[in-house]
Amino acid sequence: MRCSLRCWVMSCLLWCSVAQAAPLELNQASALATVQGVTTAEKVSLPYHWDRHYKGLSGDIVFEVPFALPAVKEEPYAVYFQRIGNTAEIWLNGALLARFGDPLRPNTSDFAKGPQYVPVPARLLGQDNLLRIHVHADGGRRGGLSALVIGTEGEVRPLYVSAFNWRVSASMGVMIFSLLVGGIAMALWVSQPDPVQGDRRDRVYLFAGLAEIFWALRVGDVAIEQPLLAWPAWGVVVTAAFAGWFCCIALFCHHVAGWHKHASMTWVRIGLSVLFASSIVVSALSFALREPVYLTAWLGMVNVLFIVYTAAYLWGAVRVRNTEWLMVAIAGALNVLMGVRDWVAIRISGSYVDNTWIRYSSVLFGLVLGYIVIRRFRAVSVQATDLMANLSSRITQKEQELGQTYQKVEQLAREQERVSERTRILRDMHDGVGAHLSAAIRQLQSGKASSEDVLQTLRYTLDQLKLSIDAMHLLPGDISSLLANLRYRLEPRFAASDIELQWVVGSLEPVARMDANAMRQLQFMVFEALSNVLQHSHATTLAIEAEMAGSGICLRVVDNGRGFDAAAPPRKGLLAMRERAVAIGVAIAIESRPGRTAVEIRIA
Amino acid sequence: MPLWRVLIVEDDVPTRDFFADSVSRCADLRLVAGVGTFEEARLLIEDTAQAIDILLTDLALPDGNGLDLIRLAGRVQPRCEALVISMFGDEDSVLSSVEAGALGYIQKDFTPDNIAHTILEMKDGASPISPMIARRVLAKYRALHAGEREAAVPKPDVMAGSAEEVPGGRTLLSVREQEVLELIARGFSYAEISKLKAVSVHTIQSHIKNLYTKLAVHSKSEAVYEATRLGLLQPPSSSVTPR
Numbered sequence: 123m124r125c126s127l128r129c130w131v132m133s134c135l136l137w138c139s140v141a142q143a144a145p146l147e148l149n150q151a152s153a154l155a156t157v158q159g160v161t162t163a164e165k166v167s168l169p170y171h172w173d174r175h176y177k178g179l180s181g182d183i184v185f186e187v188p189f190a191l192p193a194v195k196e197e198p199y200a201v202y203f204q205r206i207g208n209t210a211e212i213w214l215n216g217a218l219l220a221r222f223g224d225p226l227r228p229n230t231s232d233f234a235k236g237p238q239y240v241p242v243p244a245r246l247l248g249q250d251n252l253l254r255i256h257v258h259a260d261g262g263r264r265g266g267l268s269a270l271v272i273g274t275e276g277e278v279r280p281l282y283v284s285a286f287n288w289r290v291s292a293s294m295g296v297m298i299f300s301l302l303v304g305g306i307a308m309a310l311w312v313s314q315p316d317p318v319q320g321d322r323r324d325r326v327y328l329f330a331g332l333a334e335i336f337w338a339l340r341v342g343d344v345a346i347e348q349p350l351l352a353w354p355a356w357g358v359v360v361t362a363a364f365a366g367w368f369c370c371i372a373l374f375c376h377h378v379a380g381w382h383k384h385a386s387m388t389w390v391r392i393g394l395s396v397l398f399a400s401s402i403v404v405s406a407l408s409f410a411l412r413e414p415v416y417l418t419a420w421l422g423m424v425n426v427l428f429i430v431y432t433a434a435y436l437w438g439a440v441r442v443r444n445t446e447w448l449m450v451a452i453a454g455a456l457n458v459l460m461g462v463r464d465w466v467a468i469r470i471s472g473s474y475v476d477n478t479w480i481r482y483s484s485v486l487f488g489l490v491l492g493y494i495v496i497r498r499f500r501a502v503s504v505q506a507t508d509l510m511a512n513l514s515s516r517i518t519q520k521e522q523e524l525g526q527t528y529q530k531v532e533q534l535a536r537e538q539e540r541v542s543e544r545t546r547i548l549r550d551m552h553d554g555v556g557a558h559l560s561a562a563i564r565q566l567q568s569g570k571a572s573s574e575d576v577l578q579t580l581r582y583t584l585d586q587l588k589l590s591i592d593a594m595h596l597l598p599g600d601i602s603s604l605l606a607n608l609r610y611r612l613e614p615r616f617a618a619s620d621i622e623l624q625w626v627v628g629s630l631e632p633v634a635r636m637d638a639n640a641m642r643q644l645q646f647m648v649f650e651a652l653s654n655v656l657q658h659s660h661a662t663t664l665a666i667e668a669e670m671a672g673s674g675i676c677l678r679v680v681d682n683g684r685g686f687d688a689a690a691p692p693r694k695g696l697l698a699m700r701e702r703a704v705a706i707g708v709a710i711a712i713e714s715r716p717g718r719t720a721v722e723i724r725i726a
Numbered sequence: 727m728p729l730w731r732v733l734i735v736e737d738d739v740p741t742r743d744f745f746a747d748s749v750s751r752c753a754d755l756r757l758v759a760g761v762g763t764f765e766e767a768r769l770l771i772e773d774t775a776q777a778i779d780i781l782l783t784d785l786a787l788p789d790g791n792g793l794d795l796i797r798l799a800g801r802v803q804p805r806c807e808a809l810v811i812s813m814f815g816d817e818d819s820v821l822s823s824v825e826a827g828a829l830g831y832i833q834k835d836f837t838p839d840n841i842a843h844t845i846l847e848m849k850d851g852a853s854p855i856s857p858m859i860a861r862r863v864l865a866k867y868r869a870l871h872a873g874e875r876e877a878a879v880p881k882p883d884v885m886a887g888s889a890e891e892v893p894g895g896r897t898l899l900s901v902r903e904q905e906v907l908e909l910i911a912r913g914f915s916y917a918e919i920s921k922l923k924a925v926s927v928h929t930i931q932s933h934i935k936n937l938y939t940k941l942a943v944h945s946k947s948e949a950v951y952e953a954t955r956l957g958l959l960q961p962p963s964s965s966v967t968p969r
Contacts, residue, residue, distance in 0.1 A: 584835055588814050592858060595817060606857035606913025613915075614840075627913060 145202075145273025145281070148187050148253075157181035169205065169268040171474040172259035178412020180228055180261040187253040187270060194249075199242040200278040204268035204285055204475045206257065207234025208353075213254040214246050225258035229353040234265050235344045237285040241275065260353045262409050262417075268475050289477055293344040296481050300338035303488040307331030310495065326377040330491045333370035339363040341481050354409030358402055361417070365401030368424065369394040371454070371487060372431065378450045378494070379438055397424070418469040425462050432458045446494050453486035546639055550593075553646065554586035582653065585611055589649060593642045599632035601675050601725065604641060605668060608648055615656055616664060621681075624665040630675055633725055640706040644723070647699050647710070651679040651721040654695065659683025659719065674726040685714040730849060734760040735767040735783040735795060736811060741834060745782060745811070748838035754846060755780075764790025771799050771806075780845055781808040782832065785819055793826040800827040800942075809848060817862045824938045825945035830854045852931030853938050860910040863941070867899050899937070906933050 149168040154161060157176050172183070201212075201219075209223030209231060220240040222233035259265025271278055311327035340363040343349075349356040372394055376382050381390075400420065408416040432454045439451040460480040467476050562579040565571035592607050605627055616623050636644065655664050661683030668677035692700065696712070699721075703710040709724040732749050734757065736742040746760040758778055761767050764787045770776055781799050785792040796808040810823040812831045820831050830853040832844050844854060899907070909919045916927045923930075 581835075588816075591814050591816050595858060602912050603857060603861055606911060609913045610856050610858075625913060625915070625918060629912075 145271045145277040146189060146191070147269055147271050148189050149269040151185040151187040151255075151267075153183050153185050155181060155183040168270065169474040170266045171264075171472055172257075172266040173262055173264060173414055174472050176259075176261075177414050178261045178409070180259060180263075182225060182256065182258050183267075185253075185255040185257065185267055187255070188251065189253065189272065190250050191247055191272075192249070194244055194247045195274060197244060198275045199244055199247060199272065200275045200282075201240045201242055201253070202271045202278045202282045202285075203238045203240070205234050205236075205264075206238050206255070206267050208232045208258060208260050208263050208265040210255055210257045210267075212240060212256075214242060215248065215251050217246055219246070223258075223347070225256050228258060229260050231348045232260070232263060232265075232353070233347055234259075234263070235347070236290045237282055239279065239282040239286075242272070261412050262414050263353055263357065264474070266474055290344055293341045293481055296485055297338045297342035297345075299485060299488055300334040300341065303491060304331045304334030304338060306495075307334060307491060325382065326374060326494070329370045329374040329377060330487070333367050333374055334488060334491075336363045336366035336370060337484055340367060341484070354406070357409055358405045361405035362398070362402050365398050365424075367484075368428065369398045371457075372428075374487075374491075375431075375435055375450050375454055379435065379444075379447050381438075397427075414469075418465075421465050421469060425458070425465055428454075428458045428461065446490075446497065449490045449493060450487075453483075453490045456486060457483045459483075546642070547590075550590050550642060554590055555583050558583035558586055578657075581615070585615075586649075589645055590642070593638075593645055596638070596641050596645075597632070598638055598641055599634050599636045600641075601633060601636070601644075601668065601677070602627065602630040604645055605648070605666060605677065608645065608652065609666065612649075612652055612656075619656055621655070621661060622663050624663065626665055626667040628669045630668060631670060631673075633673075633675060636706070636725065643702045643706045644708070644725075647702050647723060648677070648679065650695050650699050655679065655681045655683065655719075658686070661719075671724065674724065676722065676724050678720055678722045680718065680720045682717055683719060685716045685719045688712050688714045728754075729756050730754060730779040730845070731756050731758045731777060732780045732782060732845070733758045733767065733770060733778045735762070735764075735781070735787065735792065736760070737762040737784060737786075737788050741784075741811075744838075745841060748841040749782075749845075751838055752842035752846075755842060763788055764795060767795055768798060771795070771802055774802065778803055778806045780849070781806050782811060782845075783808065784811045785823070793822060796823065796826045796828050807848065809845065815856060817856075817858045820856075820859055821862055821941075824941050827942045827946075829935060829938050847931075848935075850931075851928065851935050853935040855910060855934050857911050857913055860907045863899075863937070864904070864907050864911060867904070899940075903933050903937055906930055907937070 151166055151168060151170075152163070153166045153170070154163050155176070156162075157179050158181065166185070168185075170183075170185075172181075201214075206222060209225045209227070210233065211221045211225055212219040219242065220238075222238060223231035253270065255267060257265065257267055271281055307327045308331035311323055311325075311331055314324050314327065316322045316324045340360060343360050343363075349359075351359060373382075373391075376387070376390060381387070404416050404420040408414055408420075432451070435447075436451040436455055439447040457480060460478075460483040464478040464480050467473050468478060558579055562576055562583065565576050565579060588611055589608070592611070596604055596607070609623070609625065613623060652664075652666075655661055659681050661681035663682045665678070665680045667680065668675060670676075700710060703723070708726070711722045711724075713720055713722075732755050734742060734745050734749065736745060739762070742760045742762065746757055749755045749757045758776065759766075759770060761770065767783070767787075768790075771778065771781075778799070781796065783792040783795050787795075792810060796810070799806045799808055808823075808828040810819070810828045810831045811834060812819050812823075813834050815831055815833045820828075823831060830844065830848050832841055832854075836844065848854070905923065906919060909922065914922070916930050919925075919930055920927045
């Protein structure tokens with residue numbers, strides 16, 4: 123006691139003399155630990171890692187830390203704990219300075235996750251002071267007490283802030299980043315179809331999203347002083363979140379490498395599900411049985427698994443040289459390294475105040491995912507632009523082809539028109555001029571016809587020719603012009619035969635359905651009727667009558683000649699007339715008696 | 727009855743002889759010559775000492791076009807009235823002849839009496855016309871009228887003081903002439919038209935002759951107007967006579 127007191131004073135003086143501005147760091151204490159009813163007193167050095175001393179067991183420990191201040195300045199003081207918890211109460215010189223949680227209620231809150239800062243009013247301090255810290259630690263929950271630092275606010279606060287930033291703020295940053303990435307990834311998963319199998323969703327985003335959400339929970343835990351569940355259930359949850367993270371990351375990596383198409387995928391999935399389940403089982407067991415070594419061993423196994431996986435993954439990436447794959451592989455490798463380091467630093471070497479480094483390296487996955495998304499987006503963009511350009515050039519090409527096709531169709535139509543016109547003309551010549559010329563030749567050859575008859579026939583031939591030329595200029599449906607023209611062409615013949623012509627033609631509307639061919643056929647019919655009158659009827663009066671009948675026209679050729687037997691089998695000319703009428707769809711009616719013959723044509 | 731001097735231009739010898747014969751047979755007509763080429767005809771026409779009252783010409787000549795001959799005659803011998811010899815009397819050839827200045831046509835298959843009759847009638851003021859020709863003239867007139875309505879704004883490049891008016895359908899046919907043409911197109915004879923419109927046959931016949939003259943003038947002035955507009959001709963203010 124005396125020795126220690128002397129040492130104490132010596133060290134105090136030493137500290138005071140060395141740096142009056144430097145805060146006081148206290149790392150010696152006398153402790154009274156109570157575990158499972160058994161109280162032990164001992165001298166301890168800080169930091170004091172509870173789990174190392176009483177692995178898996180929960181209990182209370184009261185630290186007494188005396189310290190001396192040569193001069194108490196007129197400033198606010200503060201004490202900074204890098205770690206204290208899980209719950210604690212702090213008395214300074216008999217006054218309750220601060221309370222973190224309720225040490226009397228175990229397995230509730232946890233204040234040992236980050237640094238703590240307690241302002242100390244200067245009036246509580248004196249030359250000799252005693253800090254009494256009652257800490258309650260839950261089993262396996264990393265409770266304990268780190269070294270204390272006392273000083274003025276100006277001296278102490280920077281230390282706290284720095285530690286806080288490294289530990290808590292950074293983790294918060296990582297958590298927010300993970301939530302953002304996770305949220306975006308989930309949104310992408312919901313909205314994006316698989317580039318290969320268009321109807322399904324792209325699992326890459328699902329696993330990345332889930333991983334980030336798990337990680338957000340795991341990392342955000344650092345700020346959760348009042349968890350939703352009691353300890354050790356909460357510990358299982360956090361461990362499961364960690365397991366969820368690396369299982370989903372593994373699946374994500376699998377997908378990026380394209381290994382998910384491999385037959386072994388089902389095994390991989392099963393394996394990872396088992397791993398995830400095992401995290402829950404092992405952590406539960408570890409806490410329940412108060413054997414942290416289970417969890418350590420399990421984490422070690424996970425590390426090994428992932429070292430192997432990452433090695434294989436990296437090998438594949440280097441071989442295939444896929445940029446996405448390579449980047450994921452590098453991120454993964456770094457994370458695995460961090461994981462190993464953390465395992466060694468925290469689980470094995472027993473450091474109490476260290477941070478895990480994997481919390482920072484996990485950000486790499488988020489960044490890689492961002493890169494992958496941007497790459498994919500860009501590829502799609504380029505594809506779309508290509509497609510548009512391609513499409514427009516294809517459309518131009520198609521339009522050109524269409525134009526050419528139209529031209530060809532037009533040409534064909536014109537050609538067809540020409541052919542049909544030619545056919546019509548040939549048929550016309552055959553029916554008209556041809557027929558009459560042959561008749562003239564026959565007349566001459568027979569020797570029986572007079573030159574007057576032959577002259578008549580030849581005149582008809584010329585008339586026919588003129589009529590066919592006139593017909594070419596007739597407007598389709600213009601019956602009025604057709605009749606006017608017939609009159610003009612044939613009137614000399616009537617005059618020569620002393621036949622009086624009566625023109626009883628009213629105002630006629632065009633009949634739309636009579637096309638060029640129909641007009642010609644009608645012309646033939648009327649000409650036939652008129653020439654019959656000239657040749658056979660011996661009439662003195664001929665009337666050409668035409669009037670509108672509804673929307674159609676009714677025209678008649680009436681003469682006062684001797685008539686003929688309309689009932690008898692018709693001559694060739696009359697037969698032709700009827701055939702033509704049928705061909706063009708007009709009605710013809712012939713009635714004849716001596717003194718009146720009427721040929722009536724109805725055009726509907 | 728004065729004696730009309732007739733020049734016949736027809737390259738087919740039998741036809742030419744037939745026409746010459748028909749002319750010779752008529753007391754009121756005297757044959758000046760019957761030639762078969764453009765050149766021969768041109769020489770005769772340009773010889774102003776030789777007065778020609780009637781030109782009877784075919785359209786297709788071995789060394790030229792009957793239309794040119796008609797225009798030449800119109801320029802050199804203004805008293806000369808031309809008739810074109812047509813095979814079919816179809817509108818196309820008749821109308822282009824009329825626009826060149828012909829006052830009618832004679833069909834190749836006319837009888838000799840017919841030929842003489844047509845010539846004399848024409849000199850008397852009655853030009854031959856068919857329903858088809860009448861229809862064509864009406865259609866052309868309507869097209870001109872419609873075109874004129876569109877171009878209601880006077881064209882700025884018409885030279886001020888131009889002797890030729892801007893050709894328009896409005897000035898071409900009078901209402902009377904239009905009515906007569908329509909009735910002819912519908913097939914009515916002159917006698918029937920004179921009854922319907924209460925005008926003499928002679929008046930109707932002279933309408934047609936006037937109409938032909940107008941068509942020729944219109945066609946000529948249209949050509950001149952177009953040529954002036956296109957800058958191919960100097961406006962009439964200069965001393966160059968438009969063709």
